[in-house]
Amino acid sequence: MPVKRRKKKWIPGCISGETILAVAMTEPDAGSDLASLSTTAVRDGDHYIVNGSKIFISNGQLADLCVVAVRTDETASPHAGVSLLAIESNSKGYRKGTNLKKIGMRAQDTSELFFDECRVPVENLLGAEGEGFKYLMHNLQQERLVLGIGAYAAAEGALDITIDYVKGRKLFGKTLGKFQNTRFTLAEIATKVQLARSFLDDLIPRHMAGEDVVREVSMAKYWLTELQFETADKCLQMFGGYGYMREYLISRLFVDARVQRIYGGANEVLKEVIARRLNI
Ligand SMILES: Cc1cc2nc3c(=O)[nH]c(=O)nc-3n(C[C@H](O)[C@H](O)[C@H](O)COP(=O)(O)OP(=O)(O)OC[C@H]3O[C@@H](n4cnc5c(N)ncnc54)[C@H](O)[C@@H]3O)c2cc1C
Structure with missing residues (x-):
């Protein structure tokens, strides 16, 4: 299918929300070491025959269309043999596995996917054969920046609800917010959150201008997600036992972080x- 027709077929549904997407890279034996993925796609006339399995796929249960990283050339170097196929979830040989039980992020599904002699039209190849790894790496930069932004927002949110809470909670004859430990802890977190904001304010326009910010985007994902977790943990402590109860938002911010x-x-x-x- 020419690129234009493919766009016409899939993109309107993706934009309206009727078509749910997923991206399936990770396999049981290929997570951080993605280049070792072993799901194969072998050419058979005008189809690829896909065999293998994926794990931890966000939207795996709901997705109508899944971008799947496959190995199209077993003789090429690990990175060069990878391609991307768009596979419709109603394709024969496409099976959704278990909706995995997570400790957090319960609002989204994370699933296994299985491909058993799954026939995929050659026209569902995205871009060029063997270029899949490059495409994934290119888009991962934006994904990592978005993860950093989400981490910053979650940290700021945790700080805000904790400031509210400590103003109201009374113990030993005063509010929790009047204890030096509370004040210093929240002052330290607020400083880091402010630094995070300045970092992102600098980074987002640079990314949008097309600058090479691989190093900074990696810093953002790493440092801001560490900050998010540290913030959620320290803020939960301020809530005492209530913070450990699901009824309180801070418990969710902690497990999701x-x-x-x-x-x-x-x-x-x-x-x-x-x-x-x-x-x-
Ligand atoms: C909720 C959730 C949603 C996900 N959604 C998706 C999705 O939509 N699509 C998708 O394809 N995947 C998805 N994933 C998979 C995710 O990207 C992988 O879990 C991640 O890449 C890590 O791979 P792994 O779990 O196999 O851990 P491993 O690769 O086995 O790594 C285990 C640990 O080893 C350490 N480690 C790894 N590499 C190094 C290194 N070079 N140096 C030092 N230490 C190292 C790290 O501490 C790491 O946590 C999701 C996972 C989760 C939990």
Whole structure:
């Protein structure tokens, strides 16, 4: 299908929200080391035959259309043999597995996907064969920036609700907000959140102007998700036992924060990216 027709077929539904998308890269034996993925797509006339499985796929249950990273050339180097196929979830041989039970992020589904002799029209290839890894890396930069922005917003939100809470909670004859520990802890967090804001205010326009900000975007994802988790943890402490109850928003901010340091590139992987760009 020419690119124009493909866009006409898929994009209106994606924009209106009727077509739900997913991106399936991770496999049971290929997470951080994505280049080792082993789901294959073998050409058979005007189709690819896809075999393999994916894990931890956001929207895996709901998705109508999934961008799947597959190996189209087993003889090429690990990075060069990867391509991207858009696979409709009603395709024969496409099976949705379990909706995995997570400790947080319960509002979204995270699923396994299985491909068993799944026939996919060749026209569903996105871009050029063998260029899939490059496309993924290119878009991961934006994803990492967005993760950083979300982390910043969650940290600021946790700080705001905690400031409200400590003003109202009374113990030992005064409000929690009047204890020096509370004041210093929240002052420290507020300082870091302010720094995060300045960092992002500088970074977003640079990214939008097309500058090479791989190093800074990696810093944003790594540092802001660490800040998000630290903030959620320290703020939850201020709520005492109430903070451990699901009824309180801070408990959700805490469990949802944990995974941010793992997906979108584990923070250790991002530190490696930063170190490489320091020419160490
Ligand atoms: C809720 C959720 C949603 C997700 N959504 C998607 C999705 O939509 N699509 C998708 O394709 N994937 C998705 N993932 C998968 C996610 O991207 C992977 O979990 C992540 O890349 C880590 O891979 P892994 O779990 O296999 O851990 P591994 O690769 O086994 O890594 C385990 C740990 O090893 C350490 N580590 C890894 N590499 C290095 C290194 N180079 N140096 C030092 N230490 C290192 C890190 O601490 C890491 O956490 C999702 C995961 C979760 C939990």
